[in-house]
Amino acid sequence: MVDPSPAELDDIKLAAQKLWTLDENRLKPGVDYAVNLQSGKSMWQKGDAASDKLFKGVKKDTWTKPTYVIFYNLLDNYERETGVSESETAQEKKEVNDFLDACLRTKVMQYAHKYCAERGVAPADAAGFKKVLQQMWFSYYRRDGGGNDSCGFEHVFVGESKGESITGFHNWIQFYIEEGRGNVDYLGYVRPKYGRDAADDEDRLISVQFAWKGEEKNVSTFFVGTSPEFELALYTMCFLCSEEEKTFLEIGPYDLNIVCYRIRSKYGDKVATAYPDLIGEDPSNALANLTL
Template identity: 45%
Template sequence: MARSDPELSRICTHLWSIDENRLAPGADYEINLQGGTKRYWKRDQASEPLFTFVSREALEKKTYRTFIALLDNYEKETKVPETVTPQEERENWAFLNAIVETKVMKEAHKYLVSKGKTDSNEDRFKRHLYKIWFQLYRRTRDTKVSDSSGFEHVFVGETRASSGGRPNAVLGFHNWIQFYLQEKAGNVDYRGYLMNREPEGPHSRFLTIQFSWKCENKPEGSTFIGTSPEFEVALYTIIYLLGNHGDNHVQVDQYRVNIKCYHHGGNMGTSFPIELD
């Protein structure tokens, strides 16, 4: 069994502790877990939505508001070319400008500079973040179009056509805010939590779940709940820039998690948490 990296665990837990914009369970959000399921079960174990409520005021915080503005900027299907309009580019920069002013991102920046992984100049750091998260690339070799980005994959989600008449697969989609908004819009069907990961209840802050998105399936997906956009960007950026491909066993507050991270050339391919036993 891989052991947690003590130094990496310390910075991850520190970022968690200073995440001022993290939502409080019970006050800012509540979830309805309903039934447990397993990865390949077809039966829907949850007749009601996952989220009972999320505070509207909390989602009006600047980093949330600028994050939400990005969620409709992408084509869902892979192999469909992405374009970035001038307005969308302004929205990308508005989000980065908002998050670099938070304690979480300032600490992440300082840590990465100490490791020689990014520039100490804030503007150059933001350009580095832009390249990692927003630069477009081809997700698969069998397409010639730029159809993806790190931000789209991790935070928004994508779909890929499956062969043999099977349903399309949901790729990425590891963010609770996107899940809540898509569920509220009627596009997501929560199908239950994975029973191999016993959740904490209606105030859970980490979940492994099964769901469908516009009738396309995600048999297993894991996500933090209530964390701010800047916390997740900071966490995944650190893992990415440290060059830690694949498994990264760390302690984040009370949670033992494996932060999976894969590069796609010089960009973020994917990053997401898996809770460890």
């Protein structure tokens, strides 16, 4: 069922848990992909704590899933440097349209749509909701002076270079692809703020330190193995249903905040950033015993 219950409509934590159970395209650790976390560090520690790559591999048939394939096609549509104006070709517009259509055919996005509509923050019709997604994720805006050089999707799922540092870049698929191309150097995982001191290779939410084409990011947190539509749906729900910058959730054994910042617009707010902030682990969480 993709209809939110009254309890879920009253508590976004329950809605996020429901969204997790609906993610049919989520990959299984040790089956569909494998990682090698190696050594941990604090976000302020420098140096390379990982001699090997983060990802050992991802199963080939992952790239037959429609949302994964179209998501992959979007990743090369953007200028890496902030301050450099973005332009969009007819083919790139089609890829965005195809991606949103593919996401809207999945249970997680259908649930997110119904949830937001029943909360009164999104249109009830699919075409209207698609326009909301287009506006908030793919409409360009100015991030670093000059022309329109950024959008929410680019920042969150692809990443950007600003000066000598990396901003955004909160997606495991982009990390896997760029690491495979030799553009990302994994420098070790960042220990959670609370909970156990070490992570393991089956964790589904990790914080990492890395360099992308020579420019470092002290910490970036992302889900691992989740589908593109799950992340888009989760961030969309938090963005639309809360004016707060942080939305506290419990997903599996993880306590986390979804952090959202917005660009105000008379046509509808745009995503400045959205990402998970891993607080720690609590095995007593309601979904801790689900298969992660």
